[in-house]
Amino acid sequence: MKNLYKLKYIFITILTVSLLSSCQTESSFEDELPSIANIAVSNANFSTLEAAAVAGGVAGVLSNSNPNDASGAYTVFAPTNDAFARLGLNENTLGVLQKSFLTNTLLYHVSNGNLAGNTINAGGTSTSALSLDRRFIERGEDTYINGSKILATDVTASNGTVHVIDKVMIASGADIVQTAIALQSANVFTSPELTYLVEAVLYAELAEALTASEGSPSFTVFAPTDQAFIDLGAALGLTFTTPADIRQLPKETVQQVLLNHVIANDGKFTSELNAGTVTALGGDDLTLGAFTNGTLTVTGEGNGGEVANMGIPDVQTTNGIVHVIDRVLLPNL
Amino acid sequence: MTKKMNTLLGLCLLVSSFTIAQSPVNGFMKKSGEGSVVVSYSKENYSKVFLVPNEIDGVPVFNDVSISSISLFGEIGVSDNFNIVLNVPYIKSEGNASDAVLENNGFENVRKGVQDLKVYAKYRLHTLNFENSSLDFIGAAGIETPIGNYSANEGLQSIIAIGNEATTYNAFGIATYKMNSGFFATGQLGYSVRGNDVPNALLSEFKLGYAASKFYVDAFVANQLSDDSGVDILGEGFTGFFPATRVNYTRIGINAFYPFTDSIGITAGTNTYISGRNLGKATGSYGGVVYSF
Numbered sequence: 001m002k003n004l005y006k007l008k009y010i011f012i013t014i015l016t017v018s019l020l021s022s023c024q025t026e027s028s029f030e031d032e033l034p035s036i037a038n039i040a041v042s043n044a045n046f047s048t049l050e051a052a053a054v055a056g057g058v059a060g061v062l063s064n065s066n067p068n069d070a071s072g073a074y075t076v077f078a079p080t081n082d083a084f085a086r087l088g089l090n091e092n093t094l095g096v097l098q099k100s101f102l103t104n105t106l107l108y109h110v111s112n113g114n115l116a117g118n119t120i121n122a123g124g125t126s127t128s129a130l131s132l133d134r135r136f137i138e139r140g141e142d143t144y145i146n147g148s149k150i151l152a153t154d155v156t157a158s159n160g161t162v163h164v165i166d167k168v169m170i171a172s173g174a175d176i177v178q179t180a181i182a183l184q185s186a187n188v189f190t191s192p193e194l195t196y197l198v199e200a201v202l203y204a205e206l207a208e209a210l211t212a213s214e215g216s217p218s219f220t221v222f223a224p225t226d227q228a229f230i231d232l233g234a235a236l237g238l239t240f241t242t243p244a245d246i247r248q249l250p251k252e253t254v255q256q257v258l259l260n261h262v263i264a265n266d267g268k269f270t271s272e273l274n275a276g277t278v279t280a281l282g283g284d285d286l287t288l289g290a291f292t293n294g295t296l297t298v299t300g301e302g303n304g305g306e307v308a309n310m311g312i313p314d315v316q317t318t319n320g321i322v323h324v325i326d327r328v329l330l331p332n333l
Numbered sequence: 334m335t336k337k338m339n340t341l342l343g344l345c346l347l348v349s350s351f352t353i354a355q356s357p358v359n360g361f362m363k364k365s366g367e368g369s370v371v372v373s374y375s376k377e378n379y380s381k382v383f384l385v386p387n388e389i390d391g392v393p394v395f396n397d398v399s400i401s402s403i404s405l406f407g408e409i410g411v412s413d414n415f416n417i418v419l420n421v422p423y424i425k426s427e428g429n430a431s432d433a434v435l436e437n438n439g440f441e442n443v444r445k446g447v448q449d450l451k452v453y454a455k456y457r458l459h460t461l462n463f464e465n466s467s468l469d470f471i472g473a474a475g476i477e478t479p480i481g482n483y484s485a486n487e488g489l490q491s492i493i494a495i496g497n498e499a500t501t502y503n504a505f506g507i508a509t510y511k512m513n514s515g516f517f518a519t520g521q522l523g524y525s526v527r528g529n530d531v532p533n534a535l536l537s538e539f540k541l542g543y544a545a546s547k548f549y550v551d552a553f554v555a556n557q558l559s560d561d562s563g564v565d566i567l568g569e570g571f572t573g574f575f576p577a578t579r580v581n582y583t584r585i586g587i588n589a590f591y592p593f594t595d596s597i598g599i600t601a602g603t604n605t606y607i608s609g610r611n612l613g614k615a616t617g618s619y620g621g622v623v624y625s626f
Contacts, residue, residue, distance in 0.1 A: 032386045038567040042389040054394060054489055055437050063571040092433035158569065 033158040036076050037062040048084040051091035056103040062110075065159050069112040074160035075126075077109045077134075077145055079168045086294075087168055087312060101188045104130055108171045114161045117153025120145075132171045132316065137271045139291075145169065147269035147314030147321075149294060167294055171316040175212035176221055177201065179317045194324070196229035199243035204255040210262070212319035218267040219320035222286075222298055224328045225311065232328040253333065256282055260300055260331040267320035270295055270313045284331040298323075302330030356538045356555060358418055358453050358473040360509035360519030363410030369625040371406040371600065377617025383582075383609035385565040394440065394489055395428025398613055402448075404621075414457040418473075421480065424448045424495040440490045447481030448496045453503075465514070471507040473523075476500065485529070488573045497576040499529035505536070515544050517551075530577040532563030542588075549590040556583050559610075566611045582609035590623065598623040 037059050040046040053059040065072035084090060094102065110129040120126075122138030126145070137144040144150065148167040155162035172179035172188075182188050184198040201207050210219070224232075226243075233240030238248055246254060259282035273296055277285040280300075289297035289307060297307035308327035315322040363369070380397035382389050392398050404422040411417055425445035435442060453475030461468040478500040485491050485498035505523035523536040535558045542551030563579025564570035571578070586604025593599070603618040 034384075034386055035567050035569070038384060041393050041567060042384065042387055044390070047391075050393065051434065059489070059567070060571060060573050063567040064569055092431050095433055095437040 033156060035063045035159050036074060036157040036162055039155060039157055039162055040078065045080050045082075046078060048081045048090050048094070049078055052084070052089075052094055052102060052106060055094055056099065056106045058103065058106050058110075062159070066112055071113050072159060073112075073114040074129075075111045075113065075115040076160065076162050077148065077150070077165045077169065078155075078162050079109070079148070079165050080151070083148070083165060083167050089168070096189050096191070098187055098190060104173070105168065105170055108132060108134075108169055109165075115163075116161065117150075117163060120150070120153070120163075128171070130171060130173065132173055134169065134316075135269070137269065139271050144269070144271035146316060147271050147294065149271070167314065169316070170312070170314065172318075174317060175319045176210045176219065176317045176322060177207050178211075179315065179322060180223065193226060194223055195243045196226050196240065196246055197223055200229070200246045200254050200258055203247055204251060204258050206255065206258055210319070212317075216319060217264055219281075220263040220265055220268045220273075221320055221322045222261040222308065222329055223322050223324045224261070224308070225324060225326055228308070228326050228328050232330075256331055256333065257328065260284055260286070260329050267317075269316075269321055270310070270323070280329075280331070282331050286329060298325060298329060300329035301332045303327065356505065356521055356523070356536065357420060357451050357475060357477070357503070358455055358505055358507070358521070360469070360471060360507045360521060360540070362414065362455065362457050362469065362471065363408055363416050365410045365412045367626060368407065368409030369623055371404070371621050371623045373404050373406070373600070373619050373621025374401070375404065375617055375619030376401045377615040379613035379615040381614040382566075383606070383612055383614055385568055385610060388614060392428070392613065393492060394434065394438065395430045395442070395492055397429045398426065398493055398615075399429075400424060400426045400495075400615070400617070416455040418451075418453040418455060418475070420451040422448050423481075426493040426495050428493045438489070442493075444483065444490075444493050444495050446483040446495060448479065448483065449477045450480045451475060451477040455507075466510060466512040469507075469509045469511075471505075471509065473503075473505040473507060475503050477503065485576050486574060491573075491575045494575060497527070497529060497531045499527050499531045499576055501525050501527040501531070503536070517542050517544065530574070532560040532577070532579050534559045534580075547591070550587065551589075552585070552587045553604075554583060554585045557581055563611075578611040580609070580611045582612055583607050592623075592625075596625050598625070 034042060037053065040050045040053060053062060062074065066074045107129040111126050115126060120136050120143060122136050122143060124136045125133040127133050134145050142149050145165060146169050148165040148169050150163055151166055152164040172182060174182060180194045180198050183194040184192055186192045230240045260280045262281045263278050264281060273288055275288055275290045277287050280286050284301045287299045295310040295313050297309055299305065299307045308325040308329060310323045311326055312324035378399045380392060382392055402422045402424040404420060407419045409417055428442045430440060430442055453473050455471055455473040457469055457471050459470045479496060479498050483495050483498065485494040485496060503523055503525045505521050507521040509519040511517040518541050520539045521537065525534045525536055527533055538553060538555040540551050540553040558581050559579045561579060564577055566578050584604055584606050586602055588602035590600045591598055600623055601620040605616040606614050
């Protein structure tokens with residue numbers, strides 16, 4: 001009888017142990033910090049960033065400690081879904097970007113070490129994982145990194161820090177001419193863009209002036225899309241079907257028009273531009289509209305008051321900042 | 334009466350064994366020469382994932398995942414105290430990523446195939462008979478090994494992999510307490526040694542049930558605790574290789590069985606994960622036909 005009780009206790013013990021161990025406890029990890037990749041995945045406002053990190057092959061990188069920094073940390077400036085949407089990008093349209101460009105663009109948002117929000121100073125710079133510097137700019141109450149407004153700072157991750165920004169930052173790592181050629185050669189988008197512009201620059205023999213060299217100046221450049229040139233052709237009663245059709249116009253005219261898109265002001269991001277007039281290299285004024293939601297309109301003297309909008313603002317090149325616009329800026333011809 | 338009930342119990346209690354995330358072995362023995370074969374269909378879905386530290390809404394890349402399977406399960410009594418258990422599932426795992434996302438990543442929405450063959454030997458070590466009840470101590474050991482040609486090493490595509498592509502060696506200690514009234518309780522503890530960098534795991538299950546002459550029902554809680562050598566998805570050490578992740582879970586469910594004749598019956602059940610680590614928060618159900626001999 002004693003043995004029987006003993007066995008009953010043994011049995012009860014087995015059942016109790018299996019019952020108790022049948023409930024894994026969450027408390028063991030609910031206090032842990034998520035990785036940067038986890039923050040992107042678990043936040044609905046970063047779903048495009050998540051998709052970009054997956055497609056660009058950096059989701060694994062941002063899950064882990066940074067092997068290139070003693071602290072093991074990364075700092076990531078994370079564009080929201082709205083930031084991607086400005087460029088027409090969401091998880092279903094990311095395929096318009098070349099993978100290498102997507103990866104480089106993501107790396108441009110990453111830097112080594114923890115960069116705390118309170119150590120970000122206007123006028124300072126931060127070197128990205130793409131080895132290119134980003135600039136910090138103060139405008140009113142806001143702080144910008146390049147043309148992107150910092151919306152929130154210091155989201156702490158297990159492997160670094162996340163700051164939230166309202167625009168995707170783009171850097172080509174090349175000069176203005178090579179940047180345009182990268183777009184024209186479909187090395188940025190899978191479809192060519194700026195093909196008319198590149199053709200026009202070559203035709204007008206302005207390539208050398210816009211190519212970076214030792215001590216050469218930096219510019220702000222407004223770069224009209226292919227559709228902008230096609231629209232211009234139509235307005236002039238011409239039909240532009242290929243970039244070479246630009247050559248239907250006199251070379252001097254094309255030169256004058258192109259010079260109306262370049263400002264010799266060291267290259268300015270949208271965050272550094274204000275409403276008013278600026279003088280283009282051609283000598284005519286360009287009128288900038290109000291700084292609204294991170295962009296400005298631009299109008300040439302010959303545009304009859306019709307404004308150009310920035311489709312892709314704030315592209316950083318090695319000799320200036322390029323803003324891609326949807327209308328050719330006409331001077332007084 | 335007691336004998337008849339125990340036979341029914343032995344017949345019925347196989348039903349829990351072939352559904353995903355329940356123990357591959359139950360706490361009951363077949364008599365010598367007796368056995369059963371079960372063909373079942375199960376389906377489970379999830380759109381949330383248990384990550385560390387938080388549960389997330391929306392499966393990365395695939396949004397939501399639906400897993401259906403057809404399982405063939407067999408158990409036979411070599412002797413009253415020695416049973417052999419076999420199980421092999423065919424699994425179809427289906428994601429819901431958009432065509433654009435699939436194309437951009439070179440992924441597909443479906444992974445399917447024959448998964449792992451599971452073979453177990455069960456031995457009843459000891460039985461204690463009490464006035465109105467009995468207590469069995471059972472030991473079980475088995476191997477699970479991939480027999481399909483599926484892959485678990487396709488990067489993030491393997492979010493919807495049908496298995497870990499790993500051979501595992503497993504052992505369980507089981508105690509089953511049966512009362513003549515029809516109520517029973519069975520508990521088990523096991524350990525699983527796993528290949529392909531899958532962390533070893535402690536497995537446990539506790540089940541309470543009732544078996545009358547014309548029906549059977551049980552409720553269970555099943556648990557897995559993986560070795561902390563495993564990595565967390567999107568955590569330190571994560572390389573996109575999912576088998577190496579540390580998967581813990583607690584799953585609860587119910588199983589039922591109804592015999593039409595001495596040899597033919599049907600079984601059904603439902604179950605859900607109530608907590609976990611590095612796995613989908615799935616809820617599923619199954620139904621099957623049982624042939625006993």
